[in-house]
């Protein structure tokens with residue numbers, strides 16, 4: 001087997017007690033690179049051979065056991081640059097035969113994380129000692145894979161089939177305490193006693209004072225065969241329902257079943273073979289791309305590489321207690337950041353506080369928060385009607401209605417009442433930040449903090465910088481984003497920023513198709529089948545026609561040449577069909593808010609068609625699902641290209657993340673531009689050109705897309721790379 005560069009190692013120290021302590025060292029998370037794995041085998045072989053070693057303890061450096069197999073090595077394996085000499089060499093030869101089968105007891109001392117391959121190594125040990133805060137899990141399915149170092153066989157043998165399935169299928173780790181209750185770890189100890197307890201435990205096993213378990217040979221936790229089959233059957237049904245586009249969760253169930261029906265060794269062999277196949281799947285490549293892209297959003301050239309240290313934000317003020325403001329306040333206090341919520345009168349203030357309360361209460365109801373924590377969290381929120389208490393705040397987030405002069409006045413006031421270091425952020429989704437700050441001299445500390453509704457749940461935060469925003473302020477906001485567990489994407493200042501720029505052609509394309517004869521519900525079905533959480537029409541119903549028209553108007557104003565102008569939504573609005581809130585939109589909603597198709601829709605569509613003077617195109621009445629997906633998403637790809645070409649986004653991967661986290665684009669397709677590249681720029685461009693001829697400039701390929709297509713280059717490659725390839 002080859003190596004992916006010199007990445008990581010293990011060290012071994014033999015103590016006077018006769019215990020060899022092997023420590024995995026590969027910062028930051030001690031991932032299992034090939035170098036680490038081979039070094040682990042070397043250390044292990046030495047420990048087995050040395051007469052002065054009676055027992056072995058494995059641990060990880062710097063309070064982390066291991067974050068699993070080195071995900072950055074997948075690339076080499078996928079591209080064939082790195083090859084396993086024998087399939088299963090690591091899983092069967094090293095981990096099972098050499099380690100689990102060793103004649104000296106082996107104990108894992110686990111702190112921090114034991115995930116994926118990390119937990120799999122620990123499960124092959126003869127006992128596991130952990131701290132209470134450690135996270136233990138097999139999250140491989142999140143990467144389009146199955147566990148590949150025996151996890152599918154060992155986890156069910158330690159915690160039972162049902163729990164093991166839940167942990168793998170949902171990629172859900174458990175905390176140390178729970179792992180102890182489940183039997184995944186044998187003892188919980190304080191951090192400073194971890195290694196010493198593990199050493200003693202290992203000696204106790206060596207001297208037969210404690211039992212010696214080989215996990216793979218255990219059967220006590222596995223349900224009887226008939227019951228196991230029922231559990232697996234149920235899991236398959238659920239998986240098909242929840243992830244109809246994904247193969248690998250079903251493969252995982254098959255592999256687990258093989259071990260239960262034909263024995264753990266057959267299971268291990270099947271696991272090795274299936275893992276190899278899945279490694280080369282598009283799903284795996286897409287999800288690994290998402291993994292690294294998500295972590296890459298916080299790397300902004302010219303900002304995060306200047307050595308700036310984020311300043312501590314101790315107190316934040318939120319202006320406006322509406323839906324957005326209260327959601328933002330909730331997100332902040334949930335991460336222990338004290339918030340002052342300002343409103344214009346008592347009534348609005350109370351309504352805002354009540355919204356925050358309701359957000360928290362819904363967590364209590366779902367069992368995600370105790371009553372005590374609820375009280376404590378809510379105590380971090382303070383309401384106010386004046387700027388008096390703004391003297392010691394570090395950041396303001398303005399979330400009032402989208403009104404330019406109102407915002408200008410607010411920012412002028414903020415400049416007066418806030419300390420000079422205070423960050424002045426706006427949650428606007430449409431208004432130019434330079435305009436908002438026009439009446440101030442604080443342009444370097446004005447920044448956009450664009451949250452998505454509901455702000456305490458949606459994972460994305462668009463950080464909008466102007467030409468004048470200082471890098472320090474961006475670094476500070478990136479840090480706040482991390483504290484409130486959002487994935488931040490730094491974008492430039494323009495109408496709609498990145499996410500709404502992409503959302504707009506998405507709904508416009510859908511409306512264009514409907515006006516020309518495609519069925520509303522077929523579009524939603526095709527888009528949902530593709531993997532979006534809902535189709536464009538269901539989405540417009542959900543956000544409400546008012547919002548859709550307001551943001552749509554901004555686009556028509558700013559990008560008239562490529563806006564499709566339709567009267568469909570305004571006509572429906574006239575009849576007070578405003579979406580889900582009025583129980584009628586593109587769908588009709590019953591008391592339980594269940595959506596069903598509404599035959600009345602036809603008359604609005606016919607009227608809109610009449611006003612815009614377009615004809616039904618017979619071709620568009622019988623589009624395949626594939627055609628629908630392409631006609632709706634290629635304009636989105638086209639807009640993403642413009643966003644990239646204009647420098648609004650720093651890199652293509654940021655738009656992939658923005659599409660997944662802001663629009664709900666399926667992560668297993670890798671994000672909007674990664675998906676586009678899997679189809680090829682030439683193909684996309686040629687289809688857009690074809691539709692431009694038939695249906696107008698709405699589809700016209702952007703200069704960036706056309707140039708890439710002409711060279712057969714990928715859309716995601718940085719500009720320099722495309723040049724040097726030519």
Ligand SMILES: C[C@H](O)CC(=O)SCCNC(=O)CCNC(=O)[C@H](O)C(C)(C)COP(=O)(O)OP(=O)(O)OC[C@H]1O[C@@H](n2cnc3c(N)ncnc32)[C@H](O)[C@@H]1OP(=O)(O)O
Pocket residue numbers: 028029031032067068069070071072113115116117118120139140143146147148149151292295296
């Ligand atoms: C054969 C096996 O069955 C196959 C496998 O094991 S597949 C791997 C399974 N493991 C996982 O999926 C765990 C992935 N990692 C994580 O969930 C999280 O990184 C974590 C919980 C370990 C730590 O989280 P956190 O402290 O927030 O740090 P996070 O920013 O995510 O990661 C820190 C750095 O480590 C890197 N990293 C984390 N896990 C890694 C891994 N398994 N391989 C390579 N790099 C990894 C990240 O890319 C990041 O790099 P960067 O600083 O250059 O951006």
